[in-house]
Each structure stands twice: as C-alpha cells, then as structure tokens.
Amino acid sequence: MEKTLILVKPDGVQRGLIGEIIGRFERRGLKLVGMKFIQMTPELAGEHYGVHRERPFYKSLVEYITSGPVVAMAWEGNNAVAAARATMGATKPVEAAPGTIRGDLGMEIGRNLVHGSDSPENGVNEVNLFFRPEELVTWSRATDSWIIE
Ligand code: IDP
Numbered sequence: 001m002e003k004t005l006i007l008v009k010p011d012g013v014q015r016g017l018i019g020e021i022i023g024r025f026e027r028r029g030l031k032l033v034g035m036k037f038i039q040m041t042p043e044l045a046g047e048h049y050g051v052h053r054e055r056p057f058y059k060s061l062v063e064y065i066t067s068g069p070v071v072a073m074a075w076e077g078n079n080a081v082a083a084a085r086a087t088m089g090a091t092k093p094v095e096a097a098p099g100t101i102r103g104d105l106g107m108e109i110g111r112n113l114v115h116g117s118d119s120p121e122n123g124v125n126e127v128n129l130f131f132r133p134e135e136l137v138t139w140s141r142a143t144d145s146w147i148i149e
C-alpha cells in the first residue's frame with residue numbers, strides 16, 4: 001500500500017489548524033498509520049529538504065520548518081501520494097484551488113501550512129526518515145469496504 005509523509009508545518013500548528021488539516025486527510029479516506037508531535041532539528045530539516053539545499057530559499061525554509069513544533073504523519077492508501085497532494089493544493093497558496101488546504105487557508109509560499117511527499121518512492125523514504133518501523137501501526141479500519149472498492 002502506498003505511503004506518504006504529511007507534515008502540519010509550524011504555521012499550521014501555531015494558527016490552531018492541526019485538527020482542520022488532519023481532518024481533511026481523514027475525511028478523504030486516507031488511513032493514518034503513524035503520528036507524532038515534534039520540533040524538527042536542523043539536522044532532520046537538512047535531510048528532509050536536502051533536494052532544496054542549493055535553492056535561494058533554503059535557509060529560510062529550514063528556519064521556518066524548525067521554528068516550532070510540527071505534526072508528522074504517515075498516511076496510507078491507493079495512490080496516497082497523489083490524493084494527498086491534491087488535497088494540499090499547489091505549492092503557492094495563491095495558485096492553489098479553493099477547496100484545498102493551501103487554497104483555503106494560506107496566502108504565501110513560505111507559509112504554506114503542509115508538506116506531502118511528491119512521489120511514492122519519496123513517500124517511503126520520508127516516512128522512514130521520520131518513523132522507526134515499530135512506530136507505524138498496522139490496523140484494520142472498519143470503514144475500509146466503504147472507501148476501497
Ligand atoms: P511542495 O511543498 O509543494 O512539495 P517544494 O517545491 O518541494 O513544494 O518546496 C518545498 C517547500 O519549500 C515549499 O512547500 C515551501 O514551504 C518552500 N518553498 C518552495 N519554493 C519557495 C520559494 O520560492 N520561496 C520560499 N519558500 C519556498
């Protein structure tokens with residue numbers, strides 16, 4: 001089953017939007033298999049955002065993501081990565097469609113509330129970066145047959 005790493009970023013936590021954001025993934029039908037409330041270290045931020053190391057916004061991105069606690073989650077489902085990205089909306093909140101997290105709740109790219117893995121391969125790698133195997137929960141959801149055909 002495909003997995004994606006979702007973060008409620010520090011702005012989402014500070015603005016009291018944890019429940020609002022998690023609820024959207026939950027209602028969508030993705031299945032929660034891991035969750036923790038942490039403050040990311042610069043080391044973890046560097047590993048997580050390593051692909052952006054040469055970008056001009058890298059320093060402010062690391063400052064932002066380490067500036068306060070985040071909710072880190074592993075969600076699972078068929079096409080979990082694409083479903084979560086669609087629920088998040090475009091990276092720039094002003095370009096994100098209404099109905100998406102970023103399109104409904106955000107204004108600026110540097111405060112875009114949420115992270116989601118961008119490919120199934122990165123979903124696996126990012127979940128493994130944030131969670132040890134024993135921190136992921138295998139469980140059967142009573143509503144599965146009403147969500148998955
Ligand atoms: P994504 O979060 O939609 O996958 P990425 O391109 O992977 O977007 O960028 C990672 C994060 O870096 C973004 O979510 C945003 O917080 C930040 N970011 C990306 N581009 C810019 C920029 O041009 N200015 C400031 N921050 C940026």
Ligand code: MG
Pocket residue numbers: 116117118
């Ligand atoms: Mg990305």
